[in-house]
Each structure stands twice: as C-alpha cells, then as structure tokens.
Amino acid sequence: MSSPPEIGTAAAVQVQEVEHVYGTGADAVTALGPISLDVPRGSFLVIVGASGCGKSTLLRLIAGFEQPTSGAVRTAGERPLPGAGAGVVFQQPRLLPWKSVGGNVELALRYAGVPREERARRVPELLERVGLHNVAHRRIWQLSGGQQQRVAIARALAGDDPLLLLDEPFAALDALTRERLQEDLRLVSERTGRTSVFVTHSVEEAVFLGSRVVVLTKRPGRIALDLDIPLPRTGLEPDELRALPEYGALRAVLSHAVRDAAG
Structure with a gap:
C-alpha cells in the first residue's frame, strides 16, 4: 500500500488519488479509482452509477469501514474511523x-x-x-x-455527527414511500445543515436530493461527470420542483451520462 498523499482540512470529505483493490494476485479486482473529490461542508453529494461501479465501496471508505489500497480519505481532516464522526444509513434499516x-x-x-x-x-x-x-x-x-x-x-x-452517509436507503421501498422519504430527507438536510453523501442507482433521486451529483464509470469506478445541481429549492413543493424545466434538463443530462458511463 502506497503512502497517502498530504491533504488539507477545508472540506468535510476529501478523497485524493484513491484506488481500492479486492483480492490479491490473479484474483485481484480493482473496484475503484483512481478517484479524487472534495465535498464541501453542508453540501449534499449524490453518487450515481450502474451496479458494480464502486459506489458503495467509496461510501465504505468514507465511513472508515475499509481502507483504500492507495491514496487518502479524510473526513474533517482526519482519517475516518467506523462509528466516529458520521451517521450511516444502509439499504436495510438494521x-x-x-x-x-x-x-x-x-x-x-x-x-x-x-x-x-x-x-x-x-x-x-x-x-x-x-x-x-x-x-x-x-x-x-x-x-x-x-x-x-x-x-x-x-x-x-x-x-x-457533521456527516451523514446513506447507501441506497430507499431502494427496497415502494415508489410512494420512497418519494415521501426523499422529501423528508431533503428537509432534514436543509434544517440540520449536515454534509450528506448519498449512493443511488436512480437519476431521478439524484436530481431531487443532490446539490451536486457525481457519476461513476463501470468498474473500476472513476468520475465520468461531476455536476452541480443549482435548483431553487426553498419555498417549492416537491411537485413544483420536479415540474421545473431545468429539473428535466438536468435529469436528461444525468441519464445520458449514466448510460455512457455504464458502457
């Protein structure tokens, strides 16, 4: 494992030159990277991509559940430790x-x-x-x-905790419940000002929730698109937000990017 590069402390999450490999020798599989990104404090980053692109691997690295094969991950300037500094929500409530x-x-x-x-x-x-x-x-x-x-x-x-990490928490729910929880999560995020990193397969979910969306390529996951979502959210009902022309345009851009990234 190479020595981690030096990185600063300005962002809530910093990922620099990270690669992650499962297995060794002939059985080695590079799941992720190289990948670098900074997540500013108070932002809502959504990571989207096809199955197997390394989305959940990246989230586990940020949570400290795994350590990168090379590169560095920092949360609030420190090496992440499981259960410290971040709340984590999985696909199943557990x-x-x-x-x-x-x-x-x-x-x-x-x-x-x-x-x-x-x-x-x-x-x-x-x-x-x-x-x-x-x-x-x-x-x-x-x-x-x-x-x-x-x-x-x-x-x-x-x-x-200043950081909230969510790994496809609504994937197993019906469409109506999923939409309601998306609305609730968006409101909670706005009220608490926490930094959130959310993993999903859904472009619709990504546009609705994110202040920024990162699209990953197929394995090994690399950044195919890093897109700000500058939608006027304050004072808008969910249906009003989804009806905005710019909402539809951003959804189309992301859908195209996800298809291309999946190869």
Whole structure:
C-alpha cells in the first residue's frame, strides 16, 4: 500500500488519488479509482452509477469501514474511523428488534455520550424530525418498511455527527414511500445543515436530493461527470420542483451520462 498523499482540512470529505483493490494476485479486482473529490461542508453529494461501479465501496471508505489500497480519505481532516464522526444509513434499516422504536434511538444517543435525562427529551425530538409521531413505545415489527427506515435515519442523526452517509436507503421501498422519504430527507438536510453523501442507482433521486451529483464509470469506478445541481429549492413543493424545466434538463443530462458511463 502506497503512502497517502498530504491533504488539507477545508472540506468535510476529501478523497485524493484513491484506488481500492479486492483480492490479491490473479484474483485481484480493482473496484475503484483512481478517484479524487472534495465535498464541501453542508453540501449534499449524490453518487450515481450502474451496479458494480464502486459506489458503495467509496461510501465504505468514507465511513472508515475499509481502507483504500492507495491514496487518502479524510473526513474533517482526519482519517475516518467506523462509528466516529458520521451517521450511516444502509439499504436495510438494521434496527434491533428486541428494543422499542425509542429504545433504538436512545441507544444511539447513549453511544454518543448524551446524558440519560437529555436522552429522554431528544428521542421524541429526533423521531419528530423524520416525521414519526407518538411511536417511541412501539416495537419495530409494528412499523412499515418506510417507517423503519425513518427510524434508521433518526438513529443516524442521534449523534449530531457533521456527516451523514446513506447507501441506497430507499431502494427496497415502494415508489410512494420512497418519494415521501426523499422529501423528508431533503428537509432534514436543509434544517440540520449536515454534509450528506448519498449512493443511488436512480437519476431521478439524484436530481431531487443532490446539490451536486457525481457519476461513476463501470468498474473500476472513476468520475465520468461531476455536476452541480443549482435548483431553487426553498419555498417549492416537491411537485413544483420536479415540474421545473431545468429539473428535466438536468435529469436528461444525468441519464445520458449514466448510460455512457455504464458502457
């Protein structure tokens, strides 16, 4: 493994000259890179591309779950450590079924070092933030799939980490629930000002959520397109946003780029 290059601390996430290889020798597969990008604080970056292009690999590197084969990844100027500095939401909620809804969120607050008396106050606040009211006492199996994913997002927000990482969190949901959660996540992101990195296959989802979208090529994943999404979001209802001519134009550009990048 080569020595990581020197990088600064201005961005929330910095990825510089990163490559990631699975396996060794004849079995080695280069999944990602070389790739470099900076994610400014408070932005919402969406990573989109075909299956197997390295989107989830990149997210795991940013989360600290894996280390790059070469190059450097930094969050807030530091090497990322699993469970530190970032809330992570997966495709499946991964909630603890033996705990109540509130118990799942309370546990995340406890791990974040929040005092017991403050945890009791913050659990309902976090559930309210993701659109869940008066469900803290309920069991996980009593919730729909969309509600469970809302709990997972609330849990990820519990630690007040400056970075939120989401790996296709809505992929397994029906279209209506998916749209509702997209709307909720966009509002939560605006209100908290957190930096978000979101992985998806969906161009529609990328345009709706992102302030910036990066399209990856087929394996090994490299940046095929890095596009700002300068849409006027404040004061617009979701249907109004999707009806804008510039929304349709950006969606068309991204759709074309994803098809080309998939080869």
